[in-house]
Amino acid sequence: MHVLPAGTPPALDLRGICKAFDGKPALDDAHFSLAWGEVHALVGENGAGKSTLMNVATGVYAADHGSQIVDGSELSPRSPQEATDAGIGMVHQHFRLVDRFSVAENVLLTLGGRVRSLRAAADLIAAKAREVGLDVDPFRQVSTLSIAERQRVEILKVLLLGARIIILDEPTAVLTEEESSALLVFTRRLADADHAVVLITHKLKEVAAHTDRITVMRHGKTVLAGAPMAEVSEAEVGRLIVGEAVVAAARPQSRPGEERLVVRGLGFDGQKRGGAVELTLRAGEVLGLAGVGGNGQEQLVACLAGTLAASAGSFTLSGVDVTRATPSRRRDLGLRVIPASRFATGLVRQMSIAENLAMTNVRTGHFGGRWFLDRRRMKAAALAAIERFDIRGAGPNRRTELLSGGNAQKVLLARELDDGLKVLIAHSPSRGLDVKASEFVRDAIRAAVEAGAACLLISEDLQEVMGLSHRVAVMNGGVIAGNRPIADVTPEWIGALLTGHA
Ligand SMILES: Nc1ncnc2c1ncn2[C@@H]1O[C@H](COP(=O)(O)OP(=O)(O)O)[C@@H](O)[C@H]1O
Ligand SMILES: [Mg+2]
Numbered sequence: 049m050h051v052l053p054a055g056t057p058p059a060l061d062l063r064g065i066c067k068a069f070d071g072k073p074a075l076d077d078a079h080f081s082l083a084w085g086e087v088h089a090l091v092g093e094n095g096a097g098k099s100t101l102m103n104v105a106t107g108v109y110a111a112d113h114g115s116q117i118v119d120g121s122e123l124s125p126r127s128p129q130e131a132t133d134a135g136i137g138m139v140h141q142h143f144r145l146v147d148r149f150s151v152a153e154n155v156l157l158t159l160g161g162r163v164r165s166l167r168a169a170a171d172l173i174a175a176k177a178r179e180v181g182l183d184v185d186p187f188r189q190v191s192t193l194s195i196a197e198r199q200r201v202e203i204l205k206v207l208l209l210g211a212r213i214i215i216l217d218e219p220t221a222v223l224t225e226e227e228s229s230a231l232l233v234f235t236r237r238l239a240d241a242d243h244a245v246v247l248i249t250h251k252l253k254e255v256a257a258h259t260d261r262i263t264v265m266r267h268g269k270t271v272l273a274g275a276p277m278a279e280v281s282e283a284e285v286g287r288l289i290v291g292e293a294v295v296a297a298a299r300p301q302s303r304p305g306e307e308r309l310v311v312r313g314l315g316f317d318g319q320k321r322g323g324a325v326e327l328t329l330r331a332g333e334v335l336g337l338a339g340v341g342g343n344g345q346e347q348l349v350a351c352l353a354g355t356l357a358a359s360a361g362s363f364t365l366s367g368v369d370v371t372r373a374t375p376s377r378r379r380d381l382g383l384r385v386i387p388a389s390r391f392a393t394g395l396v397r398q399m400s401i402a403e404n405l406a407m408t409n410v411r412t413g414h415f416g417g418r419w420f421l422d423r424r425r426m427k428a429a430a431l432a433a434i435e436r437f438d439i440r441g442a443g444p445n446r447r448t449e450l451l452s453g454g455n456a457q458k459v460l461l462a463r464e465l466d467d468g469l470k471v472l473i474a475h476s477p478s479r480g481l482d483v484k485a486s487e488f489v490r491d492a493i494r495a496a497v498e499a500g501a502a503c504l505l506i507s508e509d510l511q512e513v514m515g516l517s518h519r520v521a522v523m524n525g526g527v528i529a530g531n532r533p534i535a536d537v538t539p540e541w542i543g544a545l546l547t548g549h550a
Contacts (some may be wrong), residue, residue, distance in 0.1 A: 286543020
């Protein structure tokens with residue numbers, strides 16, 4: 049960071065920012081101060097409020113309380129346009145480019161009346177790209193660009209709009225290691241050229257060497273405000289990210305029994321770093337797999353469920369190798385899955401509660417033979433499930449797409465937590481549910497495990513993982529980065545594994 053003359057106002061100063069969504073606070077007295085010429089890391093676990101805070105800074109959301117100072121003047125942008133006019137630009141996690149347009153056409157779209165022709169837009173892009181050292185071809189169609197190239201287009205767009213305060217939301221999450229370091233070197237150059245850069249990230253280790261200061265958020269609050277990166281330890285930051293919050297333990301009261309799921313060197317495509325998954329799960333045990341989403345969790349679940357072929361390794365269910373078995377064979381061996389997206393791979397939207405519940409049992413003959421379905425039996429089973437799982441305000445024939453998230457999840461639980469359950473894979477089982485429905489889901493999992501099931505709980509919600517699990521492992525970069533009994537799990541340990549490289 050260059051030395052600024054004393055008294056230079058910060059580029060951006062957010063003070064006491066509060067913001068609630070539907071009465072739920074996402075930001076609670078958050079602070080953030082960014083100096084000219086610096087690259088500032090903004091870290092915190094998922095849901096900590098990082099994106100929301102920066103969306104407030106860029107006028108996407110209006111804060112409920114608090115003030116914002118931009119380069120010494122009070123300015124709380126009431127729209128993204130006002131933020132742009134004040135020289136603040138953000139590159140969002142999900143890029144906002146029109147695929148079928150060329151880079152120049154996209155830029156023309158963004159700059160509106162500021163450029164007259166496509167030719168002029170292309171010239172501007174080429175000049176800016178040269179100036180800042182980003183390699184971008186104005187005439188390429190966006191759909192043909194790699195993720196890293198699209199990101200460079202987004203950055204150029206923001207710069208062409210005149211931003212000097214540049215906010216990058218999880219920019220390295222979608223990049224390879226090599227691309228990440230190139231980006232980090234670029235942000236340094238930008239900062240040195242009189243800009244100020246905010247780097248939102250989970251990967252503390254990756255950015256530590258490239259950032260000047262660090263701010264940590266937790267539950268909408270700033271828990272470390274702009275500490276010089278050189279003065280904080282990784283362990284300290286890890287602890288701040290995770291918090292002391294050791295949750296009231298609500299783990300199943302059961303002892304681990306025989307091995308139910310053994311995974312050896314399992315690899316799958318799309319793994320960021322060619323690692324492999326190793327784990328052993330016993331009856332009566334919850335193994336919590338913590339980790340930031342996108343680190344291979346989806347692929348692991350798909351591999352175990354049988355919808356994605358493993359590219360390496362093997363795994364067994366109760367001693368039987370099922371690496372290449374069909375999903376129904378795995379089901380016969382007691383595997384049950386609660387996927388992260390209820391409707392993508394769990395329930396069929398257009399089908400009724402009764403049909404969704406019966407789906408997995410039609411093959412077994414429980415609801416009739418090959419030629420007919422025993423609708424009466426299906427209905428009776430659905431009524432029993434509605435009663436037992438407290439599925440509110442719905443009859444057996446209600447289409448599942450009409451249910452609330454909590455009720456739809458209960459239908460899924462009712463189907464998966466059946467008598468044949470031996471191994472439950474639960475991926476973010478309470479995500480998006482309200483407090484009561486979340487509790488219901490956890491209670492149901494607890495009861496199933498106490499009755500002898502084994503559960504692999506994959507969740508980004510650390511409270512959930514800490515509260516339910518007997519052992520905790522961390523998934524990072526497609527591998528299991530650590531595995532400990534709950535008694536030995538410290539916030540420092542989790543924090544370091546979550547933010548570090550595997
Ligand atoms: N548009 C929105 N509507 C409702 N809740 C939201 C919205 N945006 C964010 N939230 C909630 O605000 C909290 C903070 O989210 P976010 O700022 O995205 O966290 P982070 O970027 O640190 O992962 C979360 O609980 C999230 O669910
Ligand atoms: Mg975010």
